[in-house]
Structures are given as C-alpha cells and as structure tokens.
Amino acid sequence: MTVVNARSLQQALEALRVHPGAKLVQGGTDLMVEVNFNRTSITDVVALRLVNELRRWHVDEESRSIRIGAGVPYAEMERAPLAHLVPALAQAARTVGSPQIRATGSLGGNLGTCSPAGDGLPVLSALDAIVHLQNLDSIRDVSIHDFMVGVKKNVRKSDEVIVAVTLPLRTGVQGYAKVGTRNAMVISAASACLVHDSTAGSVRLALGAVAPTVVRARAAEAWLASTTPLVGSPRITSAIAKEFGQRAAVECSPIDDHRSTAAYRRHAIAVLAERLLMRADASAGGAANG
Numbered sequence: 230m231t232v233v234n235a236r237s238l239q240q241a242l243e244a245l246r247v248h249p250g251a252k253l254v255q256g257g258t259d260l261m262v263e264v265n266f267n268r269t270s271i272t273d274v275v276a277l278r279l280v281n282e283l284r285r286w287h288v289d290e291e292s293r294s295i296r297i298g299a300g301v302p303y304a305e306m307e308r309a310p311l312a313h314l315v316p317a318l319a320q321a322a323r324t325v326g327s328p329q330i331r332a333t334g335s336l337g338g339n340l341g342t343c344s345p346a347g348d349g350l351p352v353l354s355a356l357d358a359i360v361h362l363q364n365l366d367s368i369r370d371v372s373i374h375d376f377m378v379g380v381k382k383n384v385r386k387s388d389e390v391i392v393a394v395t396l397p398l399r400t401g402v403q404g405y406a407k408v409g410t411r412n413a414m415v416i417s418a419a420s421a422c423l424v425h426d427s428t429a430g431s432v433r434l435a436l437g438a439v440a441p442t443v444v445r446a447r448a449a450e451a452w453l454a455s456t457t458p459l460v461g462s463p464r465i466t467s468a469i470a471k472e473f474g475q476r477a478a479v480e481c482s483p484i485d486d487h488r489s490t491a492a493y494r495r496h497a498i499a500v501l502a503e504r505l506l507m508r509a510d511a512s513a514g515g516a517a518n519g
C-alpha cells in the first residue's frame with residue numbers, strides 16, 4: 230500500500246494519476262469506519278489533510294456567493310463568521326457526530342460518501358450549491374442536484390478531487406433540523422433544510438434520509454409560493470405551515486431500515502417542514518438564524 234501525504238492540490242491530483250483507484254482521505258471519519266468494518270478494501274491512499282487550498286473559504290461580494298473548500302471542518306462551519314453567512318450550514322454542522330468528528334469531518338467527505346443521511350447535503354441542495362471537481366486536466370462545476378445519483382453514489386470520477394462548493398448568500402431565515410434515535414451523536418433518520426430567500430420571494434426545502442438521494446420538495450415549494458407572498462418577511466399561519474409539511478411528506482420515498490420505518494420518516498418530514506416554515510414567520514421574528 231502506498232500512502233501519499235499530499236501537500237498541495239497539484240500533488241494530490243498527480244498522486245491520483247500515478248495511483249489510479251487510490252482512496253482520498255480528508256478527515257477519515259467515514260473512510261476509516263468502512264475500513265474497520267471491512268466494507269472497503271484499500272490499495273493506495275492519498276491524504277488531503279495537509280492540502281491548505283482545500284481548507285479555505287471566501288466570499289465573492291460581486292456575485293453574493295461563498296466558496297467553501299472541501300476540507301473545511303464542521304467545527305469551523307458551526308461558528309462565526311461562517312455561521313452568520315450560511316446559518317443553515319452552521320445548524321447542520323452542529324448536529325454532526327461529536328466535537329471530535331466535527332473537528333475533522335468535512336463537506337468533501339460528506340459529498341464523497343454521498344449518503345442520503347449526510348447532514349451537509351440537504352443544506353447544499355436547498356441552496357442549489359455548485360460542486361467543483363478537478364483532475365489534472367480540467368475543472369468541472371456540477372449542480373448538487375446532478376452530483377448525487379443514488380445511495381452513496383455520485384458522479385465524481387476516480388481521478389477527480391472535490392475541491393469546493395459554491396453557495397449563494399441569501400437574505401432570509403434558514404433552518405436545518407433532523408430526527409434520529411437519540412438527541413446527539415446520531416445519524417439522521419429524517420432531516421430537512423429550509424431556506425427563505427426574502428429578496429427573490431422563494432422558499433426552498435430539501436429532505437434527507439427519505440429517498441435514495443437528498444431530494445427537494447419542489448411541489449410543496451411551488452404550492453407555498455402560489456399561496457403566500459414570500460418577499461420580505463412572510464406571514465405564515467399554522468394552517469399553511471401544516472399543509473406545507475403534509476405536502477412535503479408526499480414528495481419523499483422513505484424505506485424501512487435499522488434506523489426507522491418509512492411511515493415514521495414520512496411523519497417526521499411533515500413535522501420538520503412545518504416547524505422550519507413556522508420559524509420563517511414574520512410574527513415569530515425569524516429567530517432561527519445564527
């Protein structure tokens with residue numbers, strides 16, 4: 230086995246070319262579990278931990294967007310200044326594993342594993358993120374919706390590194406919530422991310438752990454937009470929030486497994502979507518951010 234400790238993105242890309250099929254490792258919080266349980270066999274490893282380019286983020290004021298390196302750890306996302314820029318991402322980051330996992334786990338790893346229960350992915354979906362992939366020859370930008378293609382399957386090619394994601398900076402309330410078998414250190418049985426864009430007047434809702442990939446509740450989003458003015462601070466009645474939740478629940482295709490039942494997951498989505506929308510209500514003061 231060869232282990233390459235890449236010190237730059239260029240070195241990582243070169244190592245992937247020299248060792249085709251090598252496994253990338255960032256925090257190792259997914260990969261090492263797979264190794265320990267003999268679920269994956271590894272010949273060569275390219276470690277990304279020392280690649281500083283992957284651990285940076287920056288705001289582009291002109292396009293009002295933020296580019297977050299694939300190796301930025303959750304611990305950085307959960308606190309200011311990132312938490313103020315993308316509140317839903319901070320809320321999701323705070324729910325991941327334990328402080329030890331958040332100190333090293335990354336969005337690159339969440340995308341690389343591509344589990345529908347990955348807590349970062351509903352946020353990327355609700356914000357229509359762009360995933361940036363790079364190999365030695367080219368860079369390509371893929372919509373998050375095209376990136377995820379099945380349970381733990383994505384369109385990344387074996388010689389590519391996920392280098393970053395770009396997210397728009399939105400004004401309006403954002404929220405992330407998940408349900409699991411206990412309150413902490415738990416993989417989602419169902420999760421949801423809601424993003425209100427108070428300038429464009431839209432609400433986006435992404436659902437996790439209730440379909441082969443994270444999915445958007447597009448029919449519920451469209452119904453809400455046709456029912457309620459969403460520019461500025463919306464007035465969300467409890468009846469509207471309830472119906473929104475019920476409509477969202479229809480849009481997922483959950484299964485029974487060791488974490489939950491399909492019926493409970495569908496119920497959980499209705500409740501999560503309803504609660505997240507109520508937090509965007511003007512009269513409630515939109516207290517969810519931060």
Ligand SMILES: Cc1cc2nc3c(=O)[nH]c(=O)nc-3n(C[C@H](O)[C@H](O)[C@H](O)COP(=O)(O)OP(=O)(O)OC[C@H]3O[C@@H](n4cnc5c(N)ncnc54)[C@H](O)[C@@H]3O)c2cc1C
Nearest residue numbers: 255256257258259260325326335337338339341347348391
């Ligand atoms: C105790 C425990 C609790 C956990 N709790 C949660 C939780 O609550 N929520 C949650 O979502 N996850 C959880 N996880 C899973 C894991 O922490 C996350 O998925 C995390 O985002 C993985 O990031 P990482 O950097 O450690 O990935 P790694 O383990 O390094 O990599 C994961 C996969 O992605 C690939 N990869 C990594 N970086 C790149 C890159 N830049 N380009 C291309 N491919 C790449 C690797 O080859 C590998 O296939 C938990 C794990 C543990 C062990």
